[in-house]
Amino acid sequence: MKIHCFGAARDIAGGSSLHLEDLEGITIGDLRQRLVTAYPGFGELVSFAIARNEEYARDEERITPGDELVIIPPVAGG
Amino acid sequence: MDKPDVHHDILLSDQPLSLDQCRDFVAHPSCGGLCFFVGTIRDLNLGETVTHLEFEAYAPMAIKEMRKIAVAAREKFGLHAVALYHRTGDLAIGDVAVIVAVSSVHRKPAFEGCEFVIDELKKHVPIWKKEFRPDGSHWLNARP
Numbered sequence: 001m002k003i004h005c006f007g008a009a010r011d012i013a014g015g016s017s018l019h020l021e022d023l024e025g026i027t028i029g030d031l032r033q034r035l036v037t038a039y040p041g042f043g044e045l046v047s048f049a050i051a052r053n054e055e056y057a058r059d060e061e062r063i064t065p066g067d068e069l070v071i072i073p074p075v076a077g078g
Numbered sequence: 079m080d081k082p083d084v085h086h087d088i089l090l091s092d093q094p095l096s097l098d099q100c101r102d103f104v105a106h107p108s109c110g111g112l113c114f115f116v117g118t119i120r121d122l123n124l125g126e127t128v129t130h131l132e133f134e135a136y137a138p139m140a141i142k143e144m145r146k147i148a149v150a151a152r153e154k155f156g157l158h159a160v161a162l163y164h165r166t167g168d169l170a171i172g173d174v175a176v177i178v179a180v181s182s183v184h185r186k187p188a189f190e191g192c193e194f195v196i197d198e199l200k201k202h203v204p205i206w207k208k209e210f211r212p213d214g215s216h217w218l219n220a221r222p
Contacts, residue, residue: 006136007206008220045220051204054139070136070204074219077133077140077164077205078117078176078196 001069003035009048009071012041023069028052029059035071046074086148087161090141100161100179109158109181113188115196117176119169123218129210133166133175136204140164147198155191157182162195164205175207 001023005013020034028050036043049072050057056072063069087103089095097116104112119131148160161179169175178195182188199205207218 004136006134006204007208008217011217046222051136051139054142056202070139072136072204073206073217075200075202075204076207076218076220077135077203078200 004070008045008073012039023063024065026063028057028061048073085152085159086145088141088144089163090135090137090166092167095163095165095174095177097177100163100177103161104159104179104181106158106181109183111185111188112181113192115178115192116174119171119173119175121171123209126211131169132208134206135166140204143203147195151191151195155187157187157191
């Protein structure tokens, strides 16, 4: 599945998105682990959230086919 | 066609923001207090010279989150209206990055509501800023 990346996440992924296989059915918490394993740079951020379909996702939510997934590094608006 | 929303005005734009437009949106004959916060780009951060900033947003979600904050502020403080505008793209020193405008019958909820909106925006809205210094650039808040 495609995962969109912004800000510091884009630098870590080396582009505006990255791909991970077999995400359907796993939890957001599992995805966070997969990301840190595949891209250790995510573990060096202060924190990061995952947005699923334009809403902050909780770790226990499960990924379903067609979800729009986005990595949200620490925000800095204003 | 939905009725126009006269209580919440949300804008994410790569063009300069208009304080007048925000004021015109929130002003109302019933309101004796209008409060504004204007966030501008400053030339020093943590003692380091800043040359310019770049703002990036996950636009559809940023707009949703900005709207949630405006709705929450209006309910929590009994405001008449809330305008929340944020820039994206490259900004120079002195440019306006964000405007919060709120109106209420009396001043106290206006002050409190305005502060609530900017504080919540900084915590939740998916917008990022990259700071450029003479010796390089980095995303703010990202790393310890």
